[in-house]
Amino acid sequence: MNQLMSGNEAIARGAYEWGVSFAAAYPGTPSTEITQEFSLYDGVYAEWSPNEKIALEAAIGAALAGADAMAVMKHVGVNVAADPLFTVSYTGTNGGLVIVAADDPSMHSSQNEQDSRHYARAAKIPMLEPADSDEARRFIKAAFALSRQFDTPVFLRSTTRVSHSKSVVAPEEPNARREEREYVKDPAKYVMVPGMARGRRVVVEKRMSALREFAESFDENVMELNGSEAGIITAGMTYNYAREAFPGYSFLKLGMVHPLPEKMIREFASKVKKLYVVEELDPFIEEQVRAMGIDVTGKELFPYNNEFDPGVVERSITGKSRAFDVPDLPGLPDRPPNLCPGCPHRGLFYVLGKLGVFVTGDIGCYTLSFMKPLEGLDSCICMGASIGMAHGMSKTLGRGDAVVGVIGDSTFVHSGIASLLNLAYNRSNAVIVICDNRTTAMTGMQDHPGTGVTLQGQATKKLDFEALAHALGIDNVRVINPFDLKETRTVLKEELASDGPSLVIARGACALLKSKESQGKPPLMVDVDRCIGCKLCLDVGCPAISWRPFDSLPHGSTEGKKRKRQEGIALIDVSLCNGCGVCQQLCKTGAIIEVEANE
Amino acid sequence: MSNEKVHTILFVGVGGQGIILASDIFSEVMLRAGFDVKKSEVHGMAQRGGCVSSHVRYGEKVYSPLANKGDVDILVSFERMETLRYIDYLNAESAVVINDEEVFPPSVNLGDEPYPEDIITFVQRHFHRVKILKATDMARNAGDARMANTVMLGALSAFSGVNDSYWKDVLREALPERLASNNIEAFESGRRI
Structure with missing residues (x-):
């Protein structure tokens, strides 16, 4: 029966129909759901790898062992996977190998707008590009057929609009699982030392020539x-x-x-x-x-x-537009994205914003902390850059109290571990903070090695950040509760003052995480009698807190005498507040109280 | 509605209002009614609080999942001010359904900018097919304030000319069974507007 499916769901469906048995990925918008959806089909293996390079290498191994395997990533993930990518083009794949790369024109959720097609050309790998969901389903199968026929990795390119649009799909029954190709030791094909690679280099050009011929009769052109x-x-x-x-x-x-x-x-x-x-x-x-x-x-x-x-x-x-022109349209306030109420990043970045240090940031929800009123993050380049940059800045400035690098737990696992080792090895003075919210939040709550659960829901060995840091050679390792402003400030100041590299683990579960520890905390409200309208609580930029001038409030909702001393009051939207208590620590008059205490 | 034209519905509002689910339900209804359907969302990177819009297009054959500006037949706005952000997608004959409720953006919450006034009057001056409702209140009356998106679908359904049974089947399947009858009631209340 025809169904509405997103492009990502359809890619997963097509992979299942073809008989793909192995998928590895690191979450990244707009590609994340492909691997998530695929992991739910019967009889398949799917994993979150620590990063895209590892995902591709795992998929290469699976293909070499005879399986049909795919590695799935967003466009910038291909940069991370580029090293194995260029050489697996030389070795060929034995089983089928498809790399799904999802580009993000308009940068809806990305730091750049690179065009993955250049990788296909540079690495001499064929690339298919579907236009809607049913094509996505068909093209992933065509990509595997091509991979097997020409012994080549194949790219399937998607874009945000293909991945995240829904259109009608006509699913087919899955193939009987294809016979796995037996692995044969073949150093001339798989050991890419110069002498062997020179031979394979010629094979690649012959293959491209055959593929150009194939393209002339490819059904989907x-x-x-x-x-x-x-x-x-x-x-x-x-x-x-x-x-x-x-x-x-x-x-x-x-x-x-x-x-x-x-x-x-x-x-x-x-x-x-x-x-x-x-x-x-x-x-x-x-x-x-x-x-x-x-x-x-x-x-x-x-x-x-x-x-x-x-x-x-x-x-x-x-040269003509049909956009409706309404000349007297009033200007509208923007709605920038914001950290959620109860987000563990809010307290940490409130403190960082006040410390007067340069904060090298990274990729995750916390990147939003650069905005007013927090202004607690000063750079964002790529996954893992926070630690490497903090090291370079700290060395250049020659001071230990000037730079803090901040990275999320999942991002740290992705590409922060080797950089942290570099801090220890090359004796840097920077302070690194891991915002450990126990999940990969921005892409929608995926597990990672630090959560102790796999993509397919199995309990596994849980990465111990503290032990890891010690093993890498970081002697100063502290764990803080980012919802506690005083503790956060004290520990960060101590570590900035101390010699040598430091790691601070700010541990607080994402407010949207189902298993979060903060669940069950009563929401907070403003005691109108005690609020002096000072606006200090607005400095945390919480969506649940607003400030209202008295003129905008219903008549009689506040006392007349109060109007003489102040212009308005803060209000907390009880339906949004989850009681994290960060704003409460800023209020000098004790006006922020638990809803239950008031009743 | 005829099958030949491609119809375009634009759902807009603020993250967390159930816009994506509403547009998913609408798309499924149109699929069952025999149309080709494409749907696409545009939203920023935050989990909640940012602008969300969802384009749904249906007809005998649909190519683009995104609407061309000027081509939207019905704008379904879940938040008063958001209606204005998408005016350029409409034309003088477009229908507009507005949930007459506000969600303040950060700059208004911080007291830096006012929330725009007289939005409803403005919309009524430019469009002659306008439906205004208080969807959250209506949903609360039907049993749960979170069914505001179902109320909005009810209001939209009055324009769509599709057999009621498709709507009710899809609504029943989209939500847990214990909410089904309340949900149908919420839908009906929107439809009566």
């Missing part, structure tokens, strides 16, 4: 001729936008974006008077079409940045 006025070469989600904006144009829709089918492109170009390439991000297809000597219009009209929609494609070609 489709020509759709609707007249000779204008034609559009496109791929993936962008096809839908262009097809909708210009139903009368002809289309060459590429299901395989690397390598390109040159003969097919030449044939298509010869059938239309005006040729466009419509693609999000970089002019990847366009530049190759130009290099074929074909006259084409592309990035001189279409944007390099941000995801498209039908309006962007239409406006780029016609």
Whole structure:
């Protein structure tokens, strides 16, 4: 029966239908749900690996042992996995190996907007790109077929809009599990020392040549001729936008974006008077079409940045927009994302913001702490950068009290461990804080080695951060409760003053974590009689706390005499507050009280 | 509604209001009614509190899951001020369903900016098909304030011309059984607006 599925659900479905038995991934928006969904099918193995490099290496091993295996990651995860990626292209894969890379045009949840297609070209690996969920289901199967046929890793590229849109899917029954290819020792193929790699280098070029030939007859490269006025070469989600904006144009829709089918492109170009390439991000297809000597219009009209929609494609070609123009529209306040009420990061970053140090930050919910009013984080580059940067800054500034590096628990496991070792080895003076909220929060509560539970729900060996730090050579290791402002401030000041590298573990469960310790704490409220309207509690930027001028409150809700001393009061939304108590520690008049105490 | 045109519904509001679930339910109803359906959300990186919008498009054949500006047939806004953020997606003939409740953004909470006034009057001046309701109050009356999104679906259903049975089947399946009858009541209350 036809079903609505997200692109990510459909990729998982397709992998199951094909008979994929092994998947490894590190969570990352917009790719996370692929591995989560896949892990729920019968008879499969799926894991959260500590990072994407390890996930890919695990998948390479599984393929080498004969399985059909996939490694799943977001676009920046491919950077982490790039080292094995470029060389597994030389060795080939034995079983099927597919790398799913999910790009994020518009950077909805990413630090950059890189275009993964360049990796396909640079590493000489074929890449398929689906346009909707049912294609996602079919293309992952086509990718595995290709991998087995050509003994090559294959990329499946998604984008946020493919991964997170829902469309109609027609699921099929799963294949009978494919026979696993027996592993044969073959040093000339698998031991990439220079002498062997030189031989495989030639194999790679031969394979690319065969793949270029294959692309000409690949079923999912489709020509759709609707007249000779204008034609559009496109791929993936962008096809839908262009097809909708210009139903009368002809289309060459590429299901395989690397390598390109040159003969097919030449044939298509010869059938239309005006040729466009419509693609999000970089002019990847366009530049190759130009290099074929074909006259084409592309990035001189279409944007390099941000995801498209039908309006962007239409406006780029016609110069006209159909957006409804309401001239007297009032200006609107923004709604920036914010840390949740009860978030353990709030107390920590409130203190960091007041310490006057440079805080090198990392990737996670806590990155939001750079904003007002916390202003407790000063840099964000990539997973793990906080520790490496804190080391470099601290060495350069020559002081131990100037730099704090802050990293989440999952991010620390991903790429912070070796950097922490570097602090010990090269005797840095920086203070590192692990915000240990017991989960991978930002991508939606995934487990990791520090939680002691696997993706498929099994209890496992739990990483001990304190023991690890000691083993790496960090002598000053402290554990704090980030909901306790005084303790947090005292310990951070002590460690900034101490010699040598320090690790502070700020341990407090994510407010959204089902097993969180703070559950059951009564919400807080403001005692109107005691509130002097000083606004100190607003400094923690909690969504549950607001400040109301008396004029905006219902008449008679406050006493008349109070109006003479102050302009308004703080209010706490009881339905949002989860009683974490951070604001209570700031109130000098004891006006923030438990709801139950008042009743 | 005819099958040939592609219809576009835009659900908007603030994270945590049940917008994604409402648009999922609507999409499932349209799938069962025999349409091709595509749906896509746009939201920021926070778990809650940020702007959320969900595009649902249905018809005989749908290509883009995202609407073109100017093409939205019905805007379903779960928060008063958010209605205005998406005006450029509408046209003079668009229908607008508004939950007449506010969720203050941080700058308003901090007292730095006022919450915009006279939003309903503004919308009524520009559009002639406008439905205003207090969905949370109505949901509370039906048994649980969290069913505000079902009330909004009820109000939307009056425009959609799809057989009631599809709605009720999907609503029953989407929620735990103990809430089913309350949920249908919430839906009906929205539909009567």
